[in-house]
Amino acid sequence: MRARLEQAAVGTPPPPSAPSTGFGPPTGTGDIVRPAAYGPPIGFGPPPALPVGGATGWASAPPVGAPPPAPDRQKARARSALVFAGVAATAAVIAALAWPDGTGDGTDGARDTSPSPSRTAANALPASWVGTWKGTGPGNTSGDGLVNARTTAVSVVLTLHSADRGEIVGRQVSHVTEAATRRDIGCTETLRLRETHGTTMVFEAATSAPSDPSAGVLCQRGNLYTLTKTGTDVLTPGDEGSQTTGAPARLTRS
Numbered sequence: 212m213r214a215r216l217e218q219a220a221v222g223t224p225p226p227p228s229a230p231s232t233g234f235g236p237p238t239g240t241g242d243i244v245r246p247a248a249y250g251p252p253i254g255f256g257p258p259p260a261l262p263v264g265g266a267t268g269w270a271s272a273p274p275v276g277a278p279p280p281a282p283d284r285q286k287a288r289a290r291s292a293l294v295f296a297g298v299a300a301t302a303a304v305i306a307a308l309a310w311p312d313g314t315g316d317g318t319d320g321a322r323d324t325s326p327s328p329s330r331t332a333a334n335a336l337p338a339s340w341v342g343t344w345k346g347t348g349p350g351n352t353s354g355d356g357l358v359n360a361r362t363t364a365v366s367v368v369l370t371l372h373s374a375d376r377g378e379i380v381g382r383q384v385s386h387v388t389e390a391a392t393r394r395d396i397g398c399t400e401t402l403r404l405r406e407t408h409g410t411t412m413v414f415e416a417a418t419s420a421p422s423d424p425s426a427g428v429l430c431q432r433g434n435l436y437t438l439t440k441t442g443t444d445v446l447t448p449g450d451e452g453s454q455t456t457g458a459p460a461r462l463t464r465s
Contacts, residue, residue: 334376336404336412337440344369344446346459352390354456361390365397365458368465369446379417380404383436386422387455395423398430411439411449438462 350362366386374380385397399422406413414437419430437449444464448454 334407336371336374336380336407338373339443340371340412340440340446341373342371343465344371344462345465346462348457348459350388350390350457351455356391359456360387360396362387362396362455362457363390364388365455367459367462369462371402374404376404376407378404380414383414384422385455385458394426394428396426396428397422398428400430400432400434402436405435410441411437413437416453 346367348365348367350364351359352361352363354361364387367383369381369383371381380402382399382401384399386395387397388394389396398419400416400420401418402414403417404412405415413435416432416434416436419432419434421428421430434453436452436454438446439449441447441461446462447460448458448462
């Protein structure tokens, strides 16, 4: 009796378990463990279709055999509105560049059609000055022959045409007769309109060359001449000009 009670306390040993197998049906029991037999691969159905127009922004392709998704009309309208707005904005920029709406000077967008300062009458040679002017002077017989030439006659021919300030306006040709040699030591100069002061004009020699190239005299550019219109057909040289001593006291229209 005691032996049976001890055996009951210990318990009946469990039956031998089946060996561990892989995927697939068990291979049986026993001392020999065989490799598990793999059945055919589990078939997978078609992958789920991705939503059209996902959060990534890339357009997802519809599943094979599925009808193409219907276009999103609201998005199409939005894209069309954006395109139209872009075209309208571009046209507005082009119009603003082509037709400026004012400069903030109180003109209310009106374009300034007034001539530039360089083209106004105050900066141009008056039309009454255009033409040919001539004059003769006695020369300077008391010259020292070094600084001031000793001359017997000075003649000047001045030709002027329309020009604005800073532009070439004409030329003057001087013939100056030297007393001792009878050479012509005068100069021919291209004149630029330097300043305008009402009836007074200032001319600058832009170029200068001997009137008689064989005389061997040196002529320099940069000479200034101030003339004032003192009559309808009379121009009077100013005292501060670069004219030679004994030059004409006035020039008359020819």
